[in-house]
Amino acid sequence: MPKIAVLPGDGIGQEIIPQAVRVLKAVLAEADADFEFQDYPVGGAAIELVGKALPDETLQGCREADAVLLGAVGGHQWDHLPASERPETAALLGLRKGLNFYANIRPVRMIPSLLATSTLKEDVLDGVDMVVIRELTGGVYFGEKGRSDNPRSAYDKMSYSEEEIRRILVQGFETAMLRNKKLCSVDKANVLETSRLWREIANELAKEYPEVELTHMYVDNAAMQLVRNPKQFDVIVTENMFGDILTDLASMLGGSIGMLSSASLSGSQGMYEPAHGSAPDIAGKNLANPLATILSAALMLRYSFGMEAEALRIENAVEKVLEQGYRTGDLAQAGDKVVGTIEMGDAVLAAL
Amino acid sequence: MPKIAVLPGDGIGQEIIPQAVRVLKAVLAEADADFEFQDYPVGGAAIELVGKALPDETLQGCREADAVLLGAVGGHQWDHLPASERPETAALLGLRKGLNFYANIRPVRMIPSLLATSTLKEDVLDGVDMVVIRELTGGVYFGEKGRSDNPRSAYDKMSYSEEEIRRILVQGFETAMLRNKKLCSVDKANVLETSRLWREIANELAKEYPEVELTHMYVDNAAMQLVRNPKQFDVIVTENMFGDILTDLASMLGGSIGMLSSASLSGSQGMYEPAHGSAPDIAGKNLANPLATILSAALMLRYSFGMEAEALRIENAVEKVLEQGYRTGDLAQAGDKVVGTIEMGDAVLAAL
Ligand SMILES: CC(C)[C@H](C(=O)O)[C@@H](O)C(=O)O
Ligand SMILES: CC(C)[C@H](C(=O)O)[C@@H](O)C(=O)O
Numbered sequence: 231m232p233k234i235a236v237l238p239g240d241g242i243g244q245e246i247i248p249q250a251v252r253v254l255k256a257v258l259a260e261a262d263a264d265f266e267f268q269d270y271p272v273g274g275a276a277i278e279l280v281g282k283a284l285p286d287e288t289l290q291g292c293r294e295a296d297a298v299l300l301g302a303v304g305g306h307q308w309d310h311l312p313a314s315e316r317p318e319t320a321a322l323l324g325l326r327k328g329l330n331f332y333a334n335i336r337p338v339r340m341i342p343s344l345l346a347t348s349t350l351k352e353d354v355l356d357g358v359d360m361v362v363i364r365e366l367t368g369g370v371y372f373g374e375k376g377r378s379d380n381p382r383s384a385y386d387k388m389s390y391s392e393e394e395i396r397r398i399l400v401q402g403f404e405t406a407m408l409r410n411k412k413l414c415s416v417d418k419a420n421v422l423e424t425s426r427l428w429r430e431i432a433n434e435l436a437k438e439y440p441e442v443e444l445t446h447m448y449v450d451n452a453a454m455q456l457v458r459n460p461k462q463f464d465v466i467v468t469e470n471m472f473g474d475i476l477t478d479l480a481s482m483l484g485g486s487i488g489m490l491s492s493a494s495l496s497g498s499q500g501m502y503e504p505a506h507g508s509a510p511d512i513a514g515k516n517l518a519n520p521l522a523t524i525l526s527a528a529l530m531l532r533y534s535f536g537m538e539a540e541a542l543r544i545e546n547a548v549e550k551v552l553e554q555g556y557r558t559g560d561l562a563q564a565g566d567k568v569v570g571t572i573e574m575g576d577a578v579l580a581a582l
Numbered sequence: 583m584p585k586i587a588v589l590p591g592d593g594i595g596q597e598i599i600p601q602a603v604r605v606l607k608a609v610l611a612e613a614d615a616d617f618e619f620q621d622y623p624v625g626g627a628a629i630e631l632v633g634k635a636l637p638d639e640t641l642q643g644c645r646e647a648d649a650v651l652l653g654a655v656g657g658h659q660w661d662h663l664p665a666s667e668r669p670e671t672a673a674l675l676g677l678r679k680g681l682n683f684y685a686n687i688r689p690v691r692m693i694p695s696l697l698a699t700s701t702l703k704e705d706v707l708d709g710v711d712m713v714v715i716r717e718l719t720g721g722v723y724f725g726e727k728g729r730s731d732n733p734r735s736a737y738d739k740m741s742y743s744e745e746e747i748r749r750i751l752v753q754g755f756e757t758a759m760l761r762n763k764k765l766c767s768v769d770k771a772n773v774l775e776t777s778r779l780w781r782e783i784a785n786e787l788a789k790e791y792p793e794v795e796l797t798h799m800y801v802d803n804a805a806m807q808l809v810r811n812p813k814q815f816d817v818i819v820t821e822n823m824f825g826d827i828l829t830d831l832a833s834m835l836g837g838s839i840g841m842l843s844s845a846s847l848s849g850s851q852g853m854y855e856p857a858h859g860s861a862p863d864i865a866g867k868n869l870a871n872p873l874a875t876i877l878s879a880a881l882m883l884r885y886s887f888g889m890e891a892e893a894l895r896i897e898n899a900v901e902k903v904l905e906q907g908y909r910t911g912d913l914a915q916a917g918d919k920v921v922g923t924i925e926m927g928d929a930v931l932a933a934l
Contacts, residue, residue: 318772349706349809370722370740375775384779385741388722392734418823420670423727427736450830457701457809457834471770475827478802482809 232535233266235295237288239273240317241508242518242571243301249520249575250299250527253547256579257531257540268295272325273303273317273508283320289328297534298501299527300325302508318507326366331494331501332394333401334364335529336477343552344485347561350457358483360463361405364473365390365398366494369424371470390424390469395431401495402467403439411442412464416452416472428469449476456480481505488519488560491526493533500534502526512559516570519558521548524578547581554581584887585618587647589640591625592669593860594870594923595653601872601927602651602879605899608931609883609892620647624677625655625669625860635672641680649886650853651879652677654860670859678718683846683853684746685753686716687881688829695904696837699913702809710835712815713757716825717742717750718846721776723822742776742821747783753847754819755791763794764816768804768824780821801828808832833857840871840912843878845885852886854878864911868922871910873900876930899933906933 234254238247251267258265270288271279279285283303292298303317313319325331340348340358348355373387399415406413415432417425429446436444447455449472455462456476460483468476481490490505504522512518525548532541556577557566569577586606590599603619610617622640623631631637635655644650655669665671677683692700692710700707725739751767758765767784769777781798788796799807801824807814808828812835820828833842842857856874864870877900884893908929909918921929 313772313778316772323773349702349811351701351703354701371773373737377775377779382744382779382783383741384775385725385739386774386776387737387739389735389737418826420665420668421675421723422738423729423736424738426665427729427734431734450826453805453827453831454834454839457831459701472827474770474802475805475824479805479809479831482806487806 231264231266232297233268233295234530235292235298236267236269237272237292237298237300238269238275239301239303239321239508240275240305241302241510241513243273243303243508245513245516245518245571246504246520246523247299247301249571249578250523252575253524253544253578253582254527256582257543261537261540263537272300273321274305274308276321277308277317283315283317284324284328289324292325292329292501297499297530298325299530300501300503301523302504302506304508305510323371325501326494327372329499329501330367330496331499332365332367333398333495334366334473335405335493335495336362336364336480336490336505338362338480338484338490340484341489341549341552343549344489344561346563347485348482350483354460355483358460360460360480361409361465362473362477362480363398363402363405363465363467364477365394365469368394369470388422388424390427392427392431395428396435399432399435399467402465403435403442406442406465407439410464412445413442414445414447414452414463414466416447416449416466416468416476418449419446420448424469452476453479456483477505486519486560487522488558489522489525491522491529493526493529495533500530502530516572517559518571519560520571520574524548543582544578547578550581551577583616583618585620585647586882587644587650588619588621589624589644589650589652590621590627591653591655591673591860592627592657593654593862593865595625595655595860597865597868597870597923598856598872598875599651599653601923601930602875604927605876605896605930605934606879608934609895613889613892615889624652625673626657626660628673629660629669635667635669636676636680641676644677644681644853649851649882650677651882652853652855653875654856654858656860657862675723677853678846679724681851681853682719682848683851684717684719685750685847686718686825687757687845687847688714688716688832688842688857690714690832690836690842692836693841693901693904695901696841696913698915699837700834702835706812707835710812712812712832713761713817714825714829714832715750715754715757715817715819716829717746717821720746721822740774740776742779744779744783747780748787751784751787751819754817755787755794758794758817759791762816765794766797766799766804766815766818768799768801768818768820768828770801771798772800776821804828805831808835829857838871838912839874840910841874841877843874843881845878845881847885852882854882868924869911870923871912872923872926876900876927895934896930899930902933903929
């Protein structure tokens with residue numbers, strides 16, 4: 231029986247995960263698929279429970295599962311901890327590295343009924359449909375870092391091996407093959423040696439994918455182009471930190487970061503989570519938008535279990551409730567039906 | 583007599599610089615100020631002339647000048663050179679480092695008559711008025727970098743000293759004091775050690791500027807917030823690479839990258855240049871927008887020569903021609919008077 235490790239985490243993570251699990255279970259039941267769901271503590275919740283943001287049992291449980299569904303981690307009560315022990319860093323980076331989830335996939339699509347929500351003009355956004363692929367276990371995030379005193383100084387090393395670059399670029403080319411065959415590789419090759427190696431390998435791989443139109447773009451220009459003319463993009467592939475920045479930015483093209491789902495893949499395994507954080511300011515108030523998590527559950531069915539029809543059922547249900555005018559606060563405009571987290575979950579269930 | 587080193591560079595640099603120089607000379611003549619202008623080769627133009635993107639005489643000329651006015655550098659004909667010898671890298675990074683221009687100031691202001699030009703909604707942009715301050719001589723741009731073979735790998739070291747961080751943050755606080763006293767320091771302190779040192783020093787300095795409201799924001803969130811709600815920002819200060827990405831992005835808030843001026847300062851000296859590149863595709867066709875360069879000339883009068891009234895004259899003239907409907911191609915909408923580079927220069931001169 232397929233196993234799903236469920237890690238609600240902190241803040242709104244505790245509210246959005248139950249909604250995604252309800253939706254998943256309903257879809258699986260109708261498909262006569264028997265899955266096992268097992269909860270594990272992670273983040274601040276785990277610090278309180280066992281003194282560590284990423285307990286060994288949680289890591290082990292995730293290893294043994296076929297897929298991981300993660301909510302969000304972090305909160306101000308853990309701000310006093312050294313940065314490397316805080317929930318966001320210890321848990322998220324620990325899970326990514328520990329399970330080798332090197333490929334982070336974030337689909338950015340403008341759902342027509344959300345057009346009014348965005349800060350960008352409707353004609354600029356109408357039809358936006360891209361996938362941003364972010365390398366997730368390398369680069370400056372995981373390089374050696376250090377500090378000296380008197381006078382103080384600090385460093386972080388950004389490094390990449392051929393193998394790390396190749397596998398994420400392959401993911402980019404393969405994704406492009408399934409879509410419009412346009413791959414934009416984002417780097418800063420005019421300045422960085424890691425980017426030069428990146429570009430070199432991208433150009434080599436391009437020969438193996440003659441059908442894919444590969445372009446290169448500098449990261450500063452990419453940030454600008456995402457706002458200037460987002461429809462030019464089909465698949466973007468980039469390194470860890472650039473991807474961090476560009477995906478948050480790109481979330482604005484889908485209306486709200488509350489809509490941005492993500493899959494973090496490693497061969498046969500996957501972790502699925504919303505791109506947003508634990509939003510301590512609205513936690514516990516039934517205000518959070520569960521849709522990014524519900525859409526992440528759809529990605530789980532698609533990528534980890536090959537259940538394309540069921541993934542689409544969830545995605546269509548989400549589109550339908552948005553068409554019906556249901557909105558959580560982050561998406562609300564005058565005249566919308568503003569609902570809470572649970573009510574949004576109800577609506578999606580009803581729309582399945 | 584104050585000396586200005588003029589470095590037109592490549593591509594549209596050769597077209598936009600003459601327009602800025604005309605405007606400068608007109609304003610200086612009316613102010614009875616005698617300045618000496620001296621041209622120097624830089625970038626690809628200098629490679630063709632003397633085999634080096636940043637010739638020694640150019641660097642020396644800039645050192646001896648009170649201010650440098652730079653156009654743009656680079657072009658596809660130099661793409662075959664190793665990245666470190668290409669015009670953009672060798673000339674720009676060489677000038678910045680060689681003259682220690684550590685503080686890059688990029689004012690981002692939505693000029694009301696350009697509201698229709700942007701891809702963001704008008705109510706989101708109306709009133710945007712911020713300054714982005716980017717550290718320009720440190721970080722991963724100038725750190726040690728290297729490459730190994732078999733298997734290939736590469737690295738770039740991001741490092742910062744206390745002194746480097748402090749002086750740019752001081753620039754941030756001082757700029758905030760002259761404006762709305764709100765400083766947003768952008769970093770990635772949840773992951774990077776350099777960012778943790780950055781944040782530490784920012785918090786220390788905040789005690790010396792009790793009137794300034796200091797906030798910290800992660801770079802991924804900052805990229806999103808610039809699109810979600812740009813009016814929340816007054817002064818942003820950040821390190822080199824984050825600033826590279828965020829200023830290009832922020833240029834969209836001013837309508838076009840063709841409007842984004844910049845000052846790179848080092849104590850008493852300054853270099854002034856548009857934030858855009860040499861645009862080889864439109865070079866030589868009288869199509870380039872000279873306004874970012876003309877506005878950079880205004881910054882020169884303000885920062886290098888304390889000529890605030892003259893700086894304002896130029897800035898007001900630019901606003902006026904835009905109100906009159908003059909537009910280069912990058913800003914044009916249906917119904918606008920589309921003009922060329924030279925005609926735009928004429929219009930600004932007439933509007934002074
Ligand atoms: C919390 C942080 C370490 C994380 C990252 O930067 O990777 C987050 O911003 C994300 O994008 O998932
Ligand atoms: C050309 C390049 C090296 C440069 C930079 O990244 O600094 C440019 O993008 C800029 O912003 O001035």
